[in-house]
Amino acid sequence: MPAFRTLDDLSPLGKRVLLRADLNVPVRDGAITDTTRIDRVIPTICELAGKGARVIVLSHFDRPKGRVVPSMSLAPVAEMLEAKVQHPVRFVHDCIGPEAEQAVASMKDGDVLVLENTRFHGGEEANDAEFTKMLAGLGDFYVNDAFSAAHRAHASTEGLARFLPSFAGRLMEAELNALSAALEKPDRPVGAIVGGAKISTKLDLIGNILGKVDTLFIVGAMANTFLAAEGIAVGKSLQEADMHETARRIVVEAREKGCEIVLPVDAVVAREFKAGAPSEVCLIGEVPADTMILDAGPRTVELIIERLGQLRTLVWNGPLGAFEIEPFDTATVEVARGAAALTEQGKLKTIAGGGDTVSALRHAGVADKMSYVSTAGGAFLEWLEGKLLPGISVLTDAAQHAAPL
Secondary structure (H helix, E strand, C coil), X not given: CXXXXXXXXXXXXXXXXXXXXXXXXXXXXXXXXXXXXXXXXHHHHHHHHHCCCEEEEECCCCCCCCCCCHHHCCHHHHHHHHHHHCCCEEEECCCCCHHHHHHHHCCCCCCEEEECCHHHCHHHHCCCHHHXXXXXXXXXXXXXXXXXXXXXXXXXXXXXXXXXXXXXXXXXXXXXXXXXXXXXXXXXXXXXXXCCCCHHHCHHHHXXXXXXXXXXXXXXXXXXXXXXXXXXXXXXXXXXXXHHHHHHHHHHXXXXXXXXXXXXXXXXXXXXCCCCCCEEEEECCCCCCCCEEEEECHHHHHHHHHHHCCCCEEEEECXXXXXXXXXXXXXXXXXXXXXXHHHHCCCCEXXXXXXXXXXXXXXXXXXXXXXXXXXXXXXXXXXXXXXXXHHHXXXXXXXXXXXXX
């Protein structure tokens, strides 16, 4: 990964710093239900404010599509942020224009200001140059701490870096370092756990990592397609019949690249997909015709944990079964705890990400025991797929030479 500038390269005293955060937190009935994204940007805010910067926080919230939608205001998030940082945080009901300009002009060193949802303006998602210039006019420096939005070439995630000297915040820095350690400069051997419902949604991901990992554990419902492609009966299990040839081609390509694919050797099956449904364990190849595979079995769990002990680096994206419903969470929980134990012993570096994966690790109680857990969702997946992330490339390429406003 090319070099990028961090807060270590920034002297912020007395400067207006536009900080792009991701404050797009989940809200239910008007209440924030998960503050993880707020929590993760706090170190950058506190460091900048502590060094005398005038911190101007930018973020999107939901999808208002260029319209002012009161229910998508960042005002409640700003209140939560103030409580978290234990420092006065002012909120302004726009991100450009006279009100925003006056609020910024009145700031003192160490002040923190949150501007309104950038997506209330159509110029945000369009990455409109005039809108971007108006944002840029509010700051002296730009700090991007929103890796989770880095796959979007929007005004506040990519455009600003073309007009202001740009730096990675602490969360962005940690994320980029973790990703580099996962696949770009990993300690070998490297393994990847890839799960999900369908191969078709993970083709780019698998194609990108086949030549980078030594062992690929294919789990979850997508493993059923690989098994069926080999002529193994999987009963009524979810699988993609039209992807059998693709699955066979992936196996051949993996062999050619020296990557071993590991599939489940046993499974937990049931006749109904519901909590507490009667279930049984059977070997792969002995799945009853009237059942469906809903979790990996104990022998598969034992096999994966044993193989993890031979690795130095693990990338994880996707659960081993229908972990949202008991008892089909068992394999995911046991493998997660096995990986966490190896990580705590210093034997394994684990980098995990993706919405279901993060939920599964939290469910297992080990999200804080992995080397790094990315909450970035789409950006993490696109990075795994080998795609160029606009919000990252602009921090590292020639666009560092900001154009004059």
